[in-house]
Amino acid sequence: MKHSDFAIYRIVCIILLVIQSASTQSCTLNIFSKSCTCTSDQSRLGLKCNYTSNTAIERLLPGNQSLLTLHTVDLSSNNLSSLPQDYFSGISVISTIDLRINNFREIPSVIFTLNNISRLDISNNNLQHFTLSVLSDISENGTLVVSGNNIEELLEPVYSITAGKYLYLTDISHNAISVINDTSSLWNSCIKLDISHNKLEQFRPKLVSHIQILDLSFNSLKELYAESFSRFVNLKHLTLSHNQIYKISETTFYHPTGLIFLDLSHNELASLHTDSFSNALRLEVLDISNNLLQSLESELFRGLEYSLTELKVSDNNLSTIEINSFLNLHDLRVLILSNNIDLKKVNFDLPPHLKQIDLKNNSLQEINECKFVQLLDIEVLNVENNALKCSCNLSWLYSKYENLRKLNSPTSENVSPMSPWKCNDSDGNSQSISDFDSVDCLDHNSTPEHCATTVSIKSVENRNFSINVAKYDNIVVKWILDDSTDIYGFIVIVKNIDSGDMLTSPMIQSNVREYTIYQSSENSVIICVQVMGNSTVILMEECDKIVTFDMKMIIGIVAGAIFLVPAILIFAYIACKDKKAMAKVYYQLLQASNAEQNGYKIAEKIEIAEEPETKSLSKGRQSTGASATTASVKETDYVVHAKPSVIFENKSYMPDSGVDESNNIERKNGIVFEKNDATFHIETDHSGQYSSKL
Numbered sequence: 001m002k003h004s005d006f007a008i009y010r011i012v013c014i015i016l017l018v019i020q021s022a023s024t025q026s027c028t029l030n031i032f033s034k035s036c037t038c039t040s041d042q043s044r045l046g047l048k049c050n051y052t053s054n055t056a057i058e059r060l061l062p063g064n065q066s067l068l069t070l071h072t073v074d075l076s077s078n079n080l081s082s083l084p085q086d087y088f089s090g091i092s093v094i095s096t097i098d099l100r101i102n103n104f105r106e107i108p109s110v111i112f113t114l115n116n117i118s119r120l121d122i123s124n125n126n127l128q129h130f131t132l133s134v135l136s137d138i139s140e141n142g143t144l145v146v147s148g149n150n151i152e153e154l155l156e157p158v159y160s161i162t163a164g165k166y167l168y169l170t171d172i173s174h175n176a177i178s179v180i181n182d183t184s185s186l187w188n189s190c191i192k193l194d195i196s197h198n199k200l201e202q203f204r205p206k207l208v209s210h211i212q213i214l215d216l217s218f219n220s221l222k223e224l225y226a227e228s229f230s231r232f233v234n235l236k237h238l239t240l241s242h243n244q245i246y247k248i249s250e251t252t253f254y255h256p257t258g259l260i261f262l263d264l265s266h267n268e269l270a271s272l273h274t275d276s277f278s279n280a281l282r283l284e285v286l287d288i289s290n291n292l293l294q295s296l297e298s299e300l301f302r303g304l305e306y307s308l309t310e311l312k313v314s315d316n317n318l319s320t321i322e323i324n325s326f327l328n329l330h331d332l333r334v335l336i337l338s339n340n341i342d343l344k345k346v347n348f349d350l351p352p353h354l355k356q357i358d359l360k361n362n363s364l365q366e367i368n369e370c371k372f373v374q375l376l377d378i379e380v381l382n383v384e385n386n387a388l389k390c391s392c393n394l395s396w397l398y399s400k401y402e403n404l405r406k407l408n409s410p411t412s413e414n415v416s417p418m419s420p421w422k423c424n425d426s427d428g429n430s431q432s433i434s435d436f437d438s439v440d441c442l443d444h445n446s447t448p449e450h451c452a453t454t455v456s457i458k459s460v461e462n463r464n465f466s467i468n469v470a471k472y473d474n475i476v477v478k479w480i481l482d483d484s485t486d487i488y489g490f491i492v493i494v495k496n497i498d499s500g501d502m503l504t505s506p507m508i509q510s511n512v513r514e515y516t517i518y519q520s521s522e523n524s525v526i527i528c529v530q531v532m533g534n535s536t537v538i539l540m541e542e543c544d545k546i547v548t549f550d551m552k553m554i555i556g557i558v559a560g561a562i563f564l565v566p567a568i569l570i571f572a573y574i575a576c577k578d579k580k581a582m583a584k585v586y587y588q589l590l591q592a593s594n595a596e597q598n599g600y601k602i603a604e605k606i607e608i609a610e611e612p613e614t615k616s617l618s619k620g621r622q623s624t625g626a627s628a629t630t631a632s633v634k635e636t637d638y639v640v641h642a643k644p645s646v647i648f649e650n651k652s653y654m655p656d657s658g659v660d661e662s663n664n665i666e667r668k669n670g671i672v673f674e675k676n677d678a679t680f681h682i683e684t685d686h687s688g689q690y691s692s693k694l
Contacts, residue, residue, distance in 0.1 A: 033058055039072075046072035052079055061090040069093045075119075076100040083108040100124055112137050123171075133157030135189045143169045145192070151175040154186060158370060166191055166210060173197045173215070182206045189232070195219070196239070213237040217263070223247045230255040241287070242266040250275040259283055265312070266290040273618050278303035287312040289336065301329060306484070306511035310334040313357070317341075321348040330484070331509045336383070338362065346371055353488045353534060355436035365389055369397045376534040377488065378404050383421060390423035390436045398433050405616040469527045469544040475517040479529050479542070484510045487539070488532040490630040492517070497524040497545075507532065 012191045032038055035056065036049040047070060051057055057080070073094050080102040087110050088094070094120040097111065104125040111120065116139050136157070138144050144167060154177065167190040178199040180186060186193070187205045192213040200219040209232045221243040228249075229235060235256040241263045250273040253259060259280050269291040271521035272539060277283060283304055293316040301308065305328050313335075319342035324660040326332060327349040334356045335345065348356070352374045364386040372381075388394060398421055420432040467479040477492055492505040492515045508515060517527075524547045531540040 019574050033060055033062060044071035044222055046070065046074065047076040047430065049078070051080065054079070057084060057087065059084065059086050059089055070095075070632065072096040072098070074098040075102070077102070079103050081105065085110050089116055095119065097121070107134060118147075119141040121145040122149075129152050129153050129155055131157060131173070132185050132189070133154040135170065135185070138167055140166065141168045143167065143171075145169075145171040145198075147171045147173040147175070149175055151177060153177070154180060154184060156181065156185065168192060169194070179218075180205075181347050187211070204394050206363060207231060207692070208233060210234050215239045216243070218242045221245055224252045225249055226251045226254075231258050234428055237261040240261045244268055246270065247274055248272065251279075253277060254279045255460070257281060261285045263287045264291070268292055270294065272300060274299040274302060275303060280304065280307075282307050284308060285310045288316075289313060290315040292317055294318060294342075296322060296325045298322040298324040298547055299561075305330055306509070308332055309509065312336040313340075315339040318343050323348050326351055330487075331489075331511065344382075352486070353377050358382045359386070360384040362386055366391075367394060367397060371391045372397055372400070375404070376537075384419070388423040390425050390431065390433065394421070394423060395433055463540075465531060465542055467527070467529045467542045467544055469546060471546050475525070475527065475531060477515045477517065477527055479513055481513075481531065486533070488534045491530045491532060493528040493530065495526045495528070497526060655693055681692065 013187065015040055017474050018194075032047065033049065035051055035058070036047045039046045039048065045068075047060070047077070049060070052166070060073070068091050070091055070093070072094070076098045077100070080099070080105060091114070093116050094114050095116065097114075099108075099122040101124045102122075104122060106127060107122055107127070112116070118139050119136060120134075120138060120142075121146045124147075127146060128151065129312070130146055130149075130151045130153075131153055135144065151172065152175070154172075161561060169192045170186070170190040171194040174193045174197040178193070178201060180200065181196075183206050185207075187207045187209040188211075191211065192214045196215045197218040198497055200216065200221060203221055204225060204227060208550070211232060212234050212238070214232070214235060217239045219243075221240065222258060224240075224245060224247070226249040229238070229252065233256070233322065236258055238256070238261065242265075245264065245267040246269060248264075248269065253262070253276065255667040257279060260282055262280070262283060262426060264278075265287045267290075269288065270293065272288070272293070274297055277286070277300075281303055284307055286301075286304070289312045293313065295318065296313065301311075308329050309331050311334070312327070312333060313327075314337060319339070321337075325348055326335065329351050330353070332351045332354060335350070335354055336356075336358045338358045339361045341361070341363055343359075344365055346359070346364065346367050348371070354375055355377050356379060357375075358380070360382045361384070364383065366389060367383065372378075375381075378401060420434045422430050422435050424430055464482045467477060468477045470478075470690055473492070479490070481487070487510040489510050490508040490510065490512065494503040494517055495501070503517070505515060505517075515529075524545070526543055526545050528541055528543040530538045533539045534573060556649060579694075594643065
């Protein structure tokens with residue numbers, strides 16, 4: 001290591017030691033209140049304070065003379081009702097303030113003297129009202145928790161809240177709020193809003209809201225109107241469970257087109273309009289359990305064919321499910337129909353790629369095994385606590401399910417034993433279906449003959465399938481498949497060419513056409529997209545390759561280029577100079593040859609007669625810039641050395657090519673001729689020397 005490098009290394013180490021010392025020794029400084037305990041975690045300083053009474057509160061940092069930054073001040077569980085105005089003196093920034101489980105009737109005003117509060121928790125106090133201006137005192141993406149109080153009213157601020165500033169979470173749950181203004185600034189102040197466990201009876205916001213997650217559970221809502229969520233343009237996750245909702249407009253969920261999760265459980269819905277979810281084209285999870293639904297119509301889930309993956313309809317009064325209610329839900333993986341005590345038959349078709357179906361605690365007496373023949377990916381089939389009659393068809397279904405369960409399990413060799421199904425024999429006695437199978441159904445091992453068709457995985461050979469792979473910060477894979485009918489989904493596989501390591505994506509829904517691979521590796525990889533007929537069968541596969549250069553190799557090439565380019569320039573410069581030198585010699589030889597052919601010769605002697613009063617040279621004179629040497633012309637050859645300019649007929653000429661018609665002067669390559677009598681000749685040897693002949 002060089003001396004300079006070693007010096008830099010020592011300086012860096014000293015700086016790190018100073019920083020570490022400052023972070024670890026701050027708690028040893030005698031500046032904190034005796035009622036507080038200092039903690040330091042990863043250079044973040046915090047205080048936990050415990051007070052015996054409200055009168056025992058003193059300034060938090062009585063011994064501090066300069067501004068200090070704290071990460072956390074924890075004043076929870078102290079039965080506090082107020083804080084002194086100078087309580088935070090000497091502190092410039094506190095990120096988190098914890099005032100939980102005290103007796104504050106309002107948020108202490110001293111809180112608002114601090115800057116950049118990222119989390120304020122004043123839950124489980126005795127707040128009676130809450131002014132929304134507090135939202136402006138929390139930093140952007142911060143969290144405000146005022147749950148578990150006695151707030152009945154939200155007071156609007158005198159001034160408007162800063163536009164474009166959003167908290168991550170505002171939690172006003174577990175209060176007594178019955179009304180929120182339709183134009184309240186609350187609707188446009190945060191990304192996640194929790195108003196659960198209040199007393200709201202209506203919900204009709206009129207301001208455009210950017211809330212993405214909204215929890216309205218455990219309120220007193222009775223009806224959802226067409227405009228209830230029309231202003232929630234970014235809403236993705238909506239919870240409306242545990243209300244008294246009995247009516248939903250057919251366009252209630254028409255406008256939040258990005259909705260992914262919807263929970264309507266534990267309400268009083270007796271029916272749903274067939275267009276209730278027709279525009280929720282991205283909805284993946286729908287929970288309508290614990291309602292009063294008696295039937296499911298075939299068009300009820302229209303619009304959800306290629307998005308819905310999980311459907312919960314348990315704990316209703318279902319007695320009728322139309323045959324095509326679920327069949328077109330191509331991406332449905334989980335179907336929960338348990339605890340519908342009036343459901344006695346499974347006479348509805350099931351989508352072929354279901355992984356889990358729950359039919360427990362119903363009144364099923366028979367199961368149409370033909371409805372289950374097409375289930376190629378089933379992993380959970382729960383029929384416990386029904387009144388099933390023992391039969392060979394039921395026994396066959398049990399065996400088929402057990403085999404498929406092992407086949408589709410990620411760890412098929414370690415599948416836990418399956419609980420035996422119970423059924424009633426002809427005498428009404430309950431027994432295990434496995435026992436019934438061993439006695440009466442030894443030869444009943446194939447698909448029941450009365451099932452009209454057996455669904456198999458269809459061929460996709462004639463479908464167009466292509467992929468495109470692009471490397472940005474991450475790897476983005478896009479593919480095109482012109483027909484997704486009967487497609488279970490897609491799997492993307494990434495194989496490292498150098499190491500052989502392989503990365504496999506989870507199952508991608510059949511309506512998705514893009515997948516992003518987040519990786520830091522710069523190695524060359526092969527990307528493959530597989531079209532799946534079920535969870536294990538590959539129907540088609542297309543691959544592409546991304547080849548990247550090793551960073552060390554690239555650095556070597558760049559370094560070589562940096563040194564090579566100057567060398568090339570130097571070589572070119574030398575070659576150019578050499579060429580000019582050769583051209584100069586050639587030019588001198590050519591001039592000498594031309595002079596001899598025209599009767600001129602370069603003068604070998606110089607005769608100059610100086611005449612101070614004379615300022616002319618018979619036919620011309622030369623200029624030296626500061627002064628001029630004047631010479632009389634004799635009938636002999638002579639040479640005059642001068643700077644590179646010639647004065648002829650009171651005009652100065654540079655030794656270049658051209659013609660001056662007005663003075664009958666012709667200049668060629670530094671040679672000046674008088675065209676009339678051809679009696680005057682000046683030529684240059686490219687060094688600033690001129691020779692003349694009279």
